[in-house]
Amino acid sequence: MSSFDRLRVVLVATRNPLNMGAAARAMSNFGFPRLRVVNPYHVAFREARSAVGASHVLASAEDYQSVAEAVGDCTLVVGTTAVGRRTLQHPLRRLEYGARLIRKQLRTSHVALLFGSEKSGLSNEAFSHCHWLLHIPTSQENISMNLGQAVAVCLYELARDGKATPDLPRGIQKQSGASAAEVERITALLQEAMVASGYLKRKPTSDAEQRLRRLVRRLKLPAGDVGAWLGILRQILWKLRN
């Protein structure tokens, strides 16, 4: 079993089926298959059209009458909150940090991640089942997130790979830089063009050549483009001289 299969996303008293569909879609996007719902307002949530590509997540969602039952098999229960003016009785962790703790726990056991209703979030009763609370770091000016977006951001962070480095699509070679000789050929052509265009006569400086050389090197020319640039410059130079 992958550790992602051990997460239970628990939607408590959700009002809008479209939001439940959006949550399911985000779960499917990030590879978390197990959805649980506690007392949704609309029992027909499984038909939500917003669950694009995630109908299997909604179809296999487990229905519960209480938070206690929905988190029964979990060793860690985490509630989400926008904080706001509420007085909290729980330790509160920012998503970046809290996700690390959840990931660690998922290696060996089940974790429940609770999301409350769109209107009022999780109740204090729901909070009382939680070991700690998680909040997404938002701007103070607008702390209230859309439910589907909040689920997406939390699951993204759980699936996040902090060691990610540049990657390339199939069929594209890693772009290597032009060689010094190629760069110098381009520099030389450019200088000829500048001479031919009268630029160097109009703005003479003692270190014109060096300036130009530095200028061209700052371009970081890709090796694959050298031919094209040489062609363009030769054409310009030809035109300048004729």
Added chain:
Amino acid sequence: MSSFDRLRVVLVATRNPLNMGAAARAMSNFGFPRLRVVNPYHVAFREARSAVGASHVLASAEDYQSVAEAVGDCTLVVGTTAVGRRTLQHPLRRLEYGARLIRKQLRTSHVALLFGSEKSGLSNEAFSHCHWLLHIPTSQENISMNLGQAVAVCLYELARDGKATPDLPRGIQKQSGASAAEVERITALLQEAMVASGYLKRKPTSDAEQRLRRLVRRLKLPAGDVGAWLGILRQILWKLRN
């Protein structure tokens, strides 16, 4: 000017005004105020009710006829894509890595982050204005994200603080652990209770005391809870002896 003010979120040919509202809401949640739209399908997008708490973002959105105009003042233009079966001609970067490059650029200049239509993403024409492409790392089984959720995840990553550590809400003291003396008092009471309950007689071991001591220490008792535990144990002990 904050570096977040230098980002332009550019929605190209978006179909559903509700998605534009959701994008605006996410922008407001993460503190990015500057929205630009290119040829939306519905001109009345500014009234989208999904922009909860973000009507100012929609109201001040700038309208453009072409991608070229919408990105004109930006020194870095990044397109988003789900990749899929498309053959890409651009370097492609995972969000975790690409966001670092965008953040760096935002320190000194404007950056455009482009999102395409719900149906087909960004066109090749739109791609041609981009320096490179960004993709959100999704599960291969469902790579297509909802537009509002994709915007939220990207902006979250841009605003993300990798150094985040535990924080606490107003009014909750950092929880300190019980002192060794307190833990020992609890251990002693527990041992008395074990003796009184006959437990130690039923399962005698030579190192019972040490086992119990280790057991209690692994609980990591909070200092503020010591009194309550002592009270409970004393009560149990009293009951056991009477």
